Amino acid sequence: MRHYLTTITTSLICFTLGSQTLAGDLVIQVEGLTQLSGKVVITLCGSPKCFDDTDNKPGSYYAMSAQTIENDHPSFTFTNITEGDYAAFVFHDMNNNDDFDVSLFGKPKEPYGYSNKKFSGENARFNTAKFSVPDTGKVTHRIELAIE
DSSP: OHHHHHHHHHHHHHHHHHHOOOEEEEEEEEEOOSOSOSEEEEEEESSHHHHHOSOOOTTSSSEEEEEEOOSSSOEEEEEEEESEEEEEEEEEETTOSSSOOBOTTSOBSSOEEETTOOOSSSOOOHHHHOEEEOSSSEEEEEEEOBOO
């Protein structure tokens, strides 16, 4: 009986440890600010639906954060991010209206950038902007803001 209980207890411990989702930390460094007013807004997406869809309704993204600009190199730290692929979109909300401002024809009026972005005249999709967050440790990404 004692051997039977030991086996069950050991199995439960292994199952519990094996089923835990491991998490890492993510730091996004923002560069390319042209003025030190307004705020920087970041949306972190964990799926193509979130990143490739432009409405970003609450709950459709993995995380969203904003911070008032205090220096020309703000950074965002997300802790305990579940292991997986993510893509980030960042913009400089220069007028503090909580919107990414675009012209009547859809041309951005505020500097923006996204992960793995090489400004080429086209918007990134999740599969080109994604990066991996490992199960442990810290990953740092740099995002350059610009207006095309």
